[in-house]
Amino acid sequence: MHAHGPDLWPLIGVGVLVAGFMVRLNPLAVVVAAAFSSGLAAGLAPLQVLAALGKAFNDNRYVSLIWLVTPVVGVLERAGLRDRAREAVARFRGPGGGAMTVGQLLLSYFMVRQVTAALGLTALGGQAQMVRPLIAPMAEAAGDAMADPRLTPDQRDLVRAHAAATDNVAVFFGEDIFIAFGSVLLIRGVLAGGGHEVSPLAISVWALPTAALALLIHGARLLALDRRLRRGGR
Amino acid sequence: MIPLDAVYALAGLLFMGVALAVGLDPGERRGMVRAGFYFLLAVSFLLGGQLGDAANGALVLGLVGLAASGALEGGKGEGDVRPDFQPAPAWKLFVPALTLPVVAMVASLVLPQVRIGGAPLLSPVAKSLPAMAGLALGVLAALALAMGLLRRPLTDPVQSARGLLQAVGWAALLPQLLAALGAVFALSGVGTAVSHLVATALPSPDRLSVVLVYCLGMALFTIVMGNAFAAFPVMTAGIGLPLIVGRFHGDPAVMGAIGMLSGFCGTLVTPMAANFNLVPAALLQLRDRYGVIRAQAPTAALLLAGNTALMYFLVFPKP
Structure with missing residues (x-):
């Protein structure tokens, strides 16, 4: 042990993780290697690391529950959901009366998602429930209408990635305005642990400036995405 | 009472159905190996609560071994679209x-x-x-x-879930495994080591540098652990409360709110937050696994700078 402060050796797991991801080994194997390097460096026995990993894997099963949506999404997509979503977006009108652009479509979704998250309705969106079956195909259809003749494969990936990014940014910087959201309660608990009693409302109002900033920054980037697609860049 | 296990059992049945659909299809290349992966996943969801920690650990090694063997590549995708298809x-x-x-x-x-x-x-x-x-x-x-x-047809839900899950492949398991890694990191003292490093990075403590170290530290810590909730208690107890609130009389509510949101900027750029960043890339079949992170990174950087400025101007009492 070191006299000057906490043991820094467990950080080796972070190094293993970064290096493994960078040389593109199978990420699952990299994660297991990182867990064992940190655990062994911290002085745990191999079986203790295995048990800790097993317990944590079991405790975190809820993360994989998202795959429960695959039967629904699959059935609807096999019956033509993505085709119908593409047709629907062709009827949407942008502010100028023309067809709606990718940026305008995603910005509209951003605002709905941020406001509903701020009201506590975070479950009303999400990558598997909304983005994959509805938002991404709509954004692609809007992109195809802007490009000549259609989006290139690179542009298509870019539009899809932005559909996913829009959902994430909107919900991250909307949900903290809702006073019963987990992170507000966590902030309150940690501050109370340090001897500062603060009401949840006092915390959630201070999420508003960042929420406005997120709308400005991400909205400007979405409109810049339109210009980039029109120029034909990826 | 509905225990969480009932919801897990539902997912377990789905994975078992996918294992059967893959294993019984003679057209699947290396179908039995691939079926074994979904079978182990089903066992974890149906029985994981009854198994001991070490047995669950062995289950993890089995799943990762099958995934790393490359057996999950090239499974049947989402099925072919018939040319006469009418939505x-x-x-x-x-x-x-x-x-x-x-x-x-x-x-x-x-x-x-x-x-x-x-x-x-x-x-x-x-x-x-x-x-x-x-x-x-x-x-x-x-x-x-x-x-x-x-x-x-009644088999459609399981067959279409199988198509989607095989298109995602081993990446389906990555978010849960990364979440588990976060717990092992915490147990191994990675958090303490990071906060120690952040604290030693602090130059002469003045208002600007404590706000900078707190906000950037929240983002950095979140990038390493994949979760702002893990970063917040450590950074707040280590830097926020003693320095921003204690020494400079900052408002704890402002500090907590904007500090947490600085951590969220880190969440946007880390593969450790796989459910937000890697799962959608897999779901949308992006060729670049980090495509979503690339789309989010400029927003995250600008917003982190904005958060740091907001905290600097809002947290301290007016003179």
Whole structure:
């Protein structure tokens, strides 16, 4: 042990993780290697690391529950959901009366998602429930209408990635305005642990400036995405 | 009472169905190995609560071994689209599609209030249960509606889930495994080591540098651990409360709110937050696994700078 402060050796797991991801080994194997390097460096026995990993894997099963949506999404997509979503977006009108652009479509979704998250309705969106079956195909259809003749494969990936990014940014910087959201309660608990009693409302109002900033920054980037697609860049 | 295990069992049955569909299909290359992966996943969801920690650890090694062997590559994808394919009428598709999030949301708000004979319907021990039970109910409601409206064959849900899951491949397991890694990191003292490094990075403590170190440290710590909730207690106890609040009399509510949101900027750029960043890349079949992170990074950087400025101007008392 070191006299000057906490043991820094467990950080080796972070190094293993970064290096493994960078040389593109199978990420699952990299994660297991990182867990064992940190655990062994911290002085745990191999079986203790295995048990800790097993317990944590079991405790975190809820993360994989998202795959429960695959039967629904699959059935609807096999019956033509993505085709119908593409047709629907062709009827949407942008502010100028023309067809709606990718940026305008995603910005509209951003605002709905941020406001509903701020009201506590975070479950009303999400990558598997909304983005994959509805938002991404709509954004692609809007992109195809802007490009000549259609989006290139690179542009298509870019539009899809932005559909996913829009959902994430909107919900991250909307949900903290809702006073019963987990992170507000966590902030309150940690501050109370340090001897500062603060009401949840006092915390959630201070999420508003960042929420406005997120709308400005991400909205400007979405409109810049339109210009980039029109120029034909990826 | 509905325990969380009931929701896990539902997922376990789905994975078991996928394992059978893959294993019984003679057209699947190395079908039995691939079926073994989904079978182990089903075992984890059906029986994981009854297995011991070491047995669960062995299960993890089995799953990762099968995934790393490359056996999951090249499974049958989402099925071929017939050239004469006619999409179903729009309303029959959009109504079930919107039923899922709406039922999930309403159920997650209503279920925790429901009591039967004085006992809460949901087992109160699991905090994440309302959202998860809501998701399961939303899926069941949407699936029942879709099957009724579309008159698809009864095997369609499992077969189409198999197509989607095989398109995602081993990446389906990565978010849960990374979450588990976060717990092992915490147990190994990675958090303490990072906060020690951040604290030693602090030059002469003045208002600007404590705000900089707190906000950037929240983001950095979140990038390493994949979760702002893990970063917040450590950074706040180590730097926020003693320096920003204690020495410079900053407002704890402002510090907490904007500090947490600085951590969220880190969440946007880390593969450790796989459910937000890597799962959508897999779901949308992006060729670049980090495509979503690339799309988010400029927003994250600008917003982190904005948060740091907001905290600097808002947290301290007016002179």
